Amino acid sequence: MKINPVRGTHDLFGDEINKFNKVVAEVKNISQQFGFNELITPIFESSELFKKPLGEQSDVVLKEMYTFNDRNEDEITLRPEYTTPMIRAAISNGLLNNLPAKFFGTGQMFRRERPQKGRYRQFNQINFENFGSDDLFADIEIICLANTLLKKLIPNSKFTLHINTLGARENLSDYKKILSKFFNNNQKFLSKDSLDKINTNPLRILDSKNPEDSVLIKKSPKLIDLTSKTDLNNYEEIKKSLTGLGINIFEDPNLVRGLDYYCHTVFEFKSNELGSQDTLIGGGRYNGLIQTLGGKNLPGVGWAGGIERIMLLMKSIPKKQENIHLAILDPTFKLHAIKIYDFLIKNNFSVYWNYKYNLKKSLSFANEKRINYLIIVGENEKANNNFSLKNLSNGKQVIVNIDNILDYLK
């Protein structure tokens, strides 16, 4: 019986796990620098946590969630995103009393989509969320954090910050109505896919890649005309600050996000080295969401990053090698060998033996793995209660014992 991994899921090992661990380590580093605290939430939640905030008509809710009934008929969903669970956890545990409340987390998300490069059914996200502040500094800070992280992890890749403002939540709902009306009056100029979105999610027509739609999109009412002067000034200030930080920005008035809760600043870090799934990090402001989930009326801003997508752009990371290799020449010398093995481990060296009683093989092995030292345990060594230590880079060999071996190892 051979059982394969479920479609869209992967096992992590070798170079991939090294990359994965590096991402997580760097995330923890940077979170410390920017003053964010770790918050880990369960893999599954009540389905209702996701349905309304993400949008009843969004694709994620409509066809991508892994939802099932528990034995007592509670409806459970494997989390498809991390922002709403984090808010839920912050509310559940009274973490919103000291503001701003800055949290981050990494973990698996689940969406039932067609797998593709950079798109998997179980995938890992990094999330940074800042609850409770309307200050533009929060927007700038969290985008700067994202940029810093990407620069650290993929210094040789080019990525661009796409940015837009959706304006205040009230303007946005007005704008959706105006857009629906406009598209309804011009149905014959729209592609089939876009027609389906007129009433459910007209914003998404704006970022359609279909050339059929491009003429009409150009003529469509502009969100910017509904946005207040204050909001536009704020947006300008954010862009100016980011440019001042040396971040490459691309202003994209058609950038909208797929989840319903966004307003004001929205952004995506994109790479052109990834193909179709090219967004490394996406996020924005979500004023009103915390209240929707039963908390106080607090603003918030945050982003999510795809760990697998970042890993696709990372160079391979060499495994840290053991620095000492054993060569045990006969099974009867094992008891003698284990003494030095144990001693070296206790002194923080890493020691390896490949279970082969053959000096030549041990040398070849150590060479191939670029191990610095070889300890030979043979008949003479056992008889005299010592060991032969060979420095593989210069070929010099000395007789040592447990009392003085540390003098010869650097």
Add this chain to the structure above:
RNA sequence: GCGAACGUAGCUCAGUUGGUUAGAGCGCGGCCUUGUGGUGGCCGAUGUCGGGGGUUCGAAUCCCCUCGUUCGCCCCA
């Protein structure tokens, strides 16, 4: 969910218009060499040709179904 390409050894891939026992390189194991190095030489094992069904005297090769991967759409991280 839609469209297309692909799937042969642990890895990268050959495999002619269907024809005996399915190949190469790398890697792996053994020996040359029973206590000293990266080479070198000789031998060896690789396998449900993704899976199932069909056509045929005969299928890795043709047809159908299915699973998976990749690319595009869609969606998004």
